[in-house]
Amino acid sequence: MLQSFAKRLFGSANDRLVKSLRKEVERINALEPEYEQLSDEQLAAKTVEFRKRLQDGEGLDRLLTEAFAAVREAAKRTLGQRHFDVQLIGGMVLHKGDIAEMKTGEGKTLVATLAVYLNALPGKGVHVVTVNDYLARRDSAWMGAIYRFLGLEVGCIVHGLTDMERRAAYNADVTYGTNNEFGFDYLRDNMKFRLEDMVQRDFNFAIVDEVDSILIDEARTPLIISGPAEDSSELYRAMDKVVPRLEEEHWEKDEKARAVTLTDSGTERVEEILAEMEMMESGSLYDVHNIGLLHHVNQALRAHKLFSRDTDYIVKNDKVVIIDEFTGRMMEGRRYSDGLHQALEAKEGVTVQMENQTLASITFQNLFRAYPKLAGMTGTAMTEADEFREIYDLEVIEIPTNRQVARLDNDDEVYRSAREKYEAIIRQIEECRERKQPVLVGTVSIEKSEYLADMLKKKRVPHNVLNARYHEQEAFIIAQAGAPGAVTIATNMAGRGTDIQLGGNIEMRVRQEAEPIEDEAKRQKKIEQIEAEVEANRDIVKQAGGLYVLATERHESRRIDNQLRGRSGRQGDPGASSFFLSLEDDLMRIFGSERMESMLKRLGLEEGEAITHTWVNKALEKAQSKVEARNFEIRKNLLKFDNVMNDQRKVVFEQRRELMRADDVQEAVAEMRQQVVDDLIKRCIPKEAYAEQWDINLLHEECLRLFGLDLPVHDWAAEEGIADQEIRERLSRTVDEKMAAKTANIGPEIMRTAEKHVLLTVLDKQWKDHLLSLDHLRQAVGLRAYAQRDPLNEYKREAFELFEEMLSQVREETISLLARIEIRPQTAIEQLTPQRPSVPMTEGRQDPALAAAAPGAEAGMQPVGGGAAVAEAPRPQQAAAQIDPNDPATWGKVQRNAPCPCGSGKKYKHCHGRVS
Template sequence: MLNTIIKSVFGSANDRYVKSLRKIVTQINALEPQVQALSDEDLQAQTAKLRDLIDNGAKLDDILPEAFATVREASVRVFGMRHFDVQLIGGIVLHRGEIAEMRTGEGKTLMATLAVYLNALEGKGVHVVTVNDYLARRDAAEMGRLYNWLGLTVGVIVPGMGEETKRDAYNADITYGTNNEFGFDYLRDNMKHERSQMCQRPFNFAIVDEVDSILIDEARTPLIISGPTEDKSELYVALDEVAREIPADWLDIDEKVKRVQLTEDGLEEIEKILLDKGLLATPNLYDVENTQVVHHLDQALVANFARKRDTDYIVKDGKVVIIDEFTGRMMDGRRWSNGLHQAVEAKEGVRIEPENQTMASITFQNYFRMYPKLSGMTGTAATEAAEFWDIYKVGVVEIPTNLPVARIDEEDEFYKNTADKFGAIARAIKEKQEIGQPVLVGTVSIEKSELLSQYLDKEGVTHSVLNARFHEQEARIVAQAGRFGAVTIATNMAGRGTDIQLGGNVEYRIQDELGEMPEGPERDEAVARIRAEVAEEKKRVIAAGGLFVLGTERHESRRIDNQLRGRSGRQGDPGLSRFYLCLEDDLLRIFGPDTLFSKMMKSNLADGEAIGSKWLSKAIETAQKKVEARNYDMRKQVVQYDDVMNDQRKVVYEQRAEIMDSEAVDDVVVDMRHDTINTIVGTACPPGSYPEQWDIAGLKQKVEDIFGLQPPFEEWLEEDQVEPELLEERLRTMTDAMTEEKINSSDPAIWRVVEKDVLLRQLDHHWKEHLATLDALRQVIWMRSIAQKQPINEYKQEAFGLFETMLDTLREEVTKILFRAELRIEPPQPQQLPELPDFLTGHIDPLTGLDNSADGDGSEMRPELFGSLAGSPRAAFGPGGANPDNPFANLDISRNAPCPCGSGNKYKHCHGAVSERQIV
């Protein structure tokens, strides 16, 4: 009560902060007449002037008013659009490294140009991160007109680009791209062997569009670059057949976390079945020899009983494609890990792709925390403000709307079952269509959208369906959802990136109706006619009540519901929103309190009868908060585990960068050799032990294995007061002398190149093996909780020990290879830097359905690039151009781009087919 009174008198903390920013807005507005008086040439010269001020020591905050005033006037001259004062406030918030929450339709894209321009003046690069490739291309093209006019360069990062083109894009003042491409490029850069091959430059400033979708929803799973392992297709199929035979009473199914476990009775029975089918190596199900079978059986159970077709995934073109639970879109190229995707493929009877081994990975949390300054914008972030601060240390600022919100948000309507609910929805939509009010219907799954479509067909309602099956038509369907009498069914509306304008979208109508018409008076006349028709239709839609947003179900996240509601009532337009619920909705069925069900059932609702109450809405909100808290815990756990790996990742990547930047690494190699000697002597001759207790035989064997030497240990031991330190010193002297002799007998310059190459390749190889070990460790570490131990603490300890072991092994392997290596002088070959393999990438663009993965089937993986450098020849594969009949050999075509011949295949599978050639 007291807080309410204080807020009413003094305003909230957010209100007071926004009010303080209006002083800066006043300064910007004061400069407007002065800037308006400038000619185009003088206005464009502002960029050079402001850059000179920065070079002379001015801070960005010092030049902010003049820079913002410059961008606003440039926008008027380029776009014919002037930034509102609230957009200036949002620009200041972005520049300060905070999240601007601005309602849909308020102009977030234009607002971002202010902070982007100001920070790009430093010349360190600004990244604008979008949720899909379409938005990256669109915003780079549209906003690029403004930046180019002001003298700044703009690049865009999309899948399939050539390395040179991508480097140019990253070197631009402003770079647009998706979160996935930025993250994968970071991982790929840290797998390359020359600094000149790397694309990205040091991180500076990033603005994340739809920040809640990227930093919250997508942050539940890490980005992973992986390569295939052995084929186990027969095992997946066999265990899928077993899973199908299991009755439900043998299982304990938890729908909340999508986990399926066998009961005690089920374990005994399944053991007999597996023995009969010859799938167990030993009679006991949980013997070590049966670990793999048990693991894949668990995944087969999850695939058959916890993953639903058309809800969690669809089958398209003979492939299982994951559906993003937040956006309802296909996630082409992304696969479930640990054999689950293969289990679903076995269930659906499609081709089973091999499992993959992790070669590099990073979470979005740790990737975006590398930016010295990070900001974002979205229509819904306030409900996740605590997480943004805890994880990313960025605050959320609610930006006021330019015009008051006129949308009416009605109470939820509650029905007894799905049939009653969908019947009521169909009738309500029919009523709205009859009066011409456009309706946007939000569903939570493809299955529900198609079911509702059937109900509307029965009522004779003309409608469009927008879900993962029809993502190609998405932009046009969304753009025209505000037309008179339009009915659009959408599977979630998170991050769609297209405004719904009342009366329809002028630009899309021009494209659709006048696409082939040449420029001229006739086209100008047609464009004027379309604009007039849209303006007239907008008046009719406003008279009908504006856009009606209808939710068929509450989503587990309040943000998604708010995003759906936010599609209505843009820029002061009228609108209406209402949600329809029932007892059979997944949110209430799985997460709702038991009392909710019992009370509703006792009310004896008649068929088709609806009720609504604040108590009901409160119970639903409580259920949503439960799910949000659970999802936050999942994301937090991802971060906790990745933080352990992140510390190690930084060490490895920094070491790689130092190696690549060094002309010679002989000092590192010497240190590795000496550390290896210290380790093997310390192991054979423990501190505080007597010479009689030393393992001299083991020491001799180890020295011979690594160095190929047979030192006279027996003679050394006959000396008085011999110490382990003396053995180490003599071994160091002996190995140093032999190394010096080897270098002098060959070309020292070539030897330095060999040292650097061996060191990089071995570091990559052992880091890859270490990641695989950590993956396996994480899968089983939870079992320590049975012994009342904290799994994350146990993981930290084990991971640290494994990292130390990896470094010891790395030092030993590098020393062994270099000590035994022999240089052969061969005719000079044109220098060619090693090309990265076509890795499989996980966490592919979830919002477009485009396949951003380097190679969807993993068929052309080249793990030998990370193998041991023992000196033996090995096959390497090059990009397209090996075929003498290839007419496109001299063009810079990405191997994964469509072939220019028009076959529809990827370039590498068509005219760019690769051939083998031997390298040493």
């Protein structure tokens, strides 16, 4: 109570900050008459002046007033648009490194130019991150007119560019691009072998458009670059035949956690089916040699029971194409990882592609936290302010609208059944069409949008459908959604980037109807006709009440609902919004209170009647906030796990860059050689051990394996009074002499190049294997919670041990290869220069549900797939049906940290994989 009184008296912290920034706005406005008097050349020369002042030690904050005034004047001259005062405030918030929450239609694209220009002046580059290629192209061309007028270079990163084009775009002062492209370029750069092949500069400042979509909704979905692994397409097709033969009691489905697991009876039934198919000869599904089969069964079960066609993906051109759940767009070229995509392909009867192994990966959380300065803008961030503050150290500042919002937001209408709800929706659409009010209908999936479209067809109501099937016509459909009586059905409105203008979009109609006309006079006449029609239509729509937003369901996140609602009532236009719900909706069914259903029954609602009350709205908001809080906890916990890999990734990527920067790596290789000798002596001649306890046989074998040297170590050990230090020195000296002789033989220059080539190649190979080990470890540690051990601490400890082991493997393999390498003296140095591997690489996104359902994702730590053997044992590379524990020839390639297929229970490297 006291807090609310103080807020009314002094205003909120947000209000006070906005008020303080208005003083700066007044100073910018005071400069406007002076800047209007400047010629184009004088205004463009301001950039040179500002840069000179920066070089002389003046800070960016001191330049803000003049720089913003210059951008506003440039926008007036190039685009015919003048920044409003509230847009100047938004620009200042972005420059401070915070998030500007601005309602839809308030001109966020124009706001960004202020902070972008100011921060581009030092010449270190500014990245503007958009959610799709269309917006990146559009904004770089549209806003690029301002930057180019002021003498800055503008680049644009979209899919399909060459490395040369990408490098030029990144070297520009301002670079527009999608979050995916920035992320994949970062990963690809850290797989290059030469600094000159890298395309990105060091990160400086990024402004993320639709920041809530990218940094919240997509935060737990890593970007993955992968290469082909083994082909097990037939196994996926076989497992796909197993799931339809299971009954409901054979699996348990948790819709909240988006997880499905076999029950005990289900496991037994699967074992029976696999035995019938002659795919599992003996033992339990959880035996070590059947782990591969279990993995494929689990993925087939997930594909059938958790993923729905036309909701999570569509089938197009013999491919399963993922639908982004937040934008409703197709994600061409993106694939679910860990075999889930192959399971979906088998389910849908399309060509099953080869599995991939991760070569490099990063989450958006860790990608964007790598920028020294980060800012964002969106229409809906306040509900996630705590997460932005805690994870990214970003404050959310609500920017006032230029004109008062005139939209009428109606109370939710709740019906008993989906049928009654849809009938009410059709009635509402028909009423709006009668008064020529445009309607935007929001749905949560393609399936539901097409169901509604079929109902409208039967009623002969003209309409447009906007979903992943028709995304090519997206901009035109959205642009004309404000025409009188227009009905538009859209799966999701996040990040569409095109405003719905009342009466229709003049620019889009001119492009469609007037530009194809070749005769200049006729074209001009057509343009005038379009302008007059749109103006008349605008008055009709305003009289009818503006755009009516009709949502068919509540989303799990309030932000998605607000994004849809925010399409109406832009820039002071009239508008209205309503949510039509039923007790059969997913959110109501899974998260809604059971009390609501009993309350509706007590009220004795008649067929087709709805309940509308502010209490219902509050109950739904409470359910949504619970889901949001739960999702935040999952993302926060996943980030703790990912931070472990991120710390290791930073070390490896920085080490690679240092190696590439170095003229030669002779010193580093010499240190490695000494470390390998020291480690070998420690293993074979333990400290303070008696001579009879020394493992001289192992020392002899390891000298052969690592250095290619057949040394008389038995004779050395037999010498009277010899100590481990003497043996170490002799071994070290002999190895150094061998490498010196090899260097003299082939030439120092070629040897230095070979060392660099081998070291980088080995580091990349070991890092790839290490990522796989971490994936397996991540799945394993969840079950440690049952032993009262913290999975995160277990993961940190074992991940560190794996990392230490990886570094040891890098040293050993590098030294071993260099000891054995044979190079002809006439070999050209160019031939030794490392090149990117020629194997095809795939860019992908991991299924967020995999991350959410993985052990360790939540405090509950639900096991995936059953017993501890599953979690503890990484999946072998060979199909289990082909493995004979007694015949190593059938094992295929086994990872060093995987359990030995012989069934001993030891790791492969300590059993049959041990070098002897």
